[in-house]
Amino acid sequence: MTNPPQTNDAQSATPGTNGAGSVGLEAGVRAAVERGIPSTIADLSDLVRIPSVSWSAFDPENVAASATAVAALLEATGAFDGVSIAQAPIGDGPELGQPAILATRAARNGRPTVLLYAHHDVQPPGQDEDWDTSPFEPTVRGDRLYGRGAADDKAGVMAHVASIRALVEAHGPDFDLGLAVFIEGEEEFGSRSFANFLELNRDALAADVIVVADSDNWDLDTPALTVGLRGNVTFRLTVKTLGHASHSGMFGGAVPDAMLAMVRLLSTLHAPDGSVGVDGLTEHDGETPAYDEEQLRQEAALLDGVTPIGSGTILSRIWSKPSITVTGIDAPSVANASNTLAPSVAVRISARIAPGQRASDAYVAIERHLRDNAPFGAHIEIDDVDLGDPFLVDTSGWAVAEAKRAMADAWGTEPVEMGVGGSIPFIADLVRVFPGAQILVTGVEDPDSRAHSPNESLHLGVFKRAVLTEALLLSRLDRRTTE
Structure with a gap:
């Protein structure tokens, strides 16, 4: 991991520009961000109040309302030639994906174009009793804002809005930087129309630099640029052993029930130390910074006596190796359990999936393993498959250097390059459609944001520094030519 030396504002001026003017502009950007933070947090709170869950079982009108609210925020900046709400087909069928927001401004005088991405949909809240406060009533406690989407990723949306506001205030409305903003509405439900949206809006979204504001920072005081993301393979696995339920007393001991077969089959997916035991899944050989078991225990909330799983450095297990998790189960509940052998589970x-392996190849390996290891001749079915490729960032470009310098100046601390165990599969689509664009994966979250979990929250200090980082980056790119 290498970090560029910190550069002062006067040195950051584009060749041919006035250094003193650069310092003045950046002072204006800082002041604008500072003044705008209260209204930015208020606007973020308004977005959190909209339960924009994109999953099919939830009311799509809430996602539509969220899209309308975000579009209004972008329109109000006065920065764009056009702001619209659009949808794209899912696959080859007639069904449309959730509404997304597209805002564009043409570059002038040889300046680059920056595409800013975030998503306005959120995960389901889960059980209300697991939350200390109502999930869709934003609540500030201490230095954190709690609520579903407060961090993932409505804070990413507002980081873009706030940085554009600061740019307009400091540079004036006639700045030269080209902007495209794409705020997706179904990232939490698999980005099913994402590829089609890119194809339909290819010209509007074309950019020199793409900023994806949907990741994490190293800690509360240290910014990070995400340079590696694991891919994902998700699916429903059904195991069947009987044509109908049978009495467990009359036939138990001779007839394998579906639960027994499922448990036996799932146990084959891992080695005794908890590492993945599926042939054909690969690992990525990458360096990782220091991170000990105590930090893991604190950030992951490991209970006393529970040991970590896997082998190698802790971060290599999270960033560079595959993992397999059972995230849900359909079976009789304990409350409704009867003395029967379950026919199907x-x-x-x-x-x-580790960086470097295609998700399709990983799926083939997992499917082969499941079919080869089905116990007692159990019948297995696999459906509802979703694939997303992993991603490694090319860190050699000028945009990465500019982003890391903006982070250092905004946070007062040199950034780190980090991997993330989670997935942002659509980045592979961005690279495919826009192969010449430089990708920057940034974030407003910290290790205690608890995205997707009860009591999701945003650290307001981290958020402010993330906004300032992006505002400084946009300000500097407005003074940079693409030549």
């Missing part, structure tokens, strides 16, 4: 499998 279904589970949801979520596998994370």
